[in-house]
Amino acid sequence: MTTPAGVITFKARTGQGEEVARLISAALPHVEREAGTLTWLVLRSNADPDEVFLVDLFADAASREAHMNGEAAKLIFSTVPELLAARPAIHPADLLARKDAPSGPQ
Structure with a gap:
């Protein structure tokens, strides 16, 4: 059984990456109420600070x-x-491999 996922790439206008990341992150309280959203990550690129990624894992499609x-x-x-230089690139995907950190002291 595969785990449905999603990856969205946001390309901000020059100098707007921090604000785009902040605005996306502001949606966290809504995501926390979604029982079927297992993982929700907002990432800002180190290589290009005006590029922001949203990565999700879901219980099902x-x-x-x-x-x-x-x-x-x-x-x-x-x-x-x-605030974007281009339309967001939305990629529905399936998780193929995964490693999670331990959940607590072993």
């Missing part, structure tokens, strides 16, 4: 679909586009 139509997505796509 229905959870991914609900997330993409949920409150977090609505907030992100209503606040971020004016």
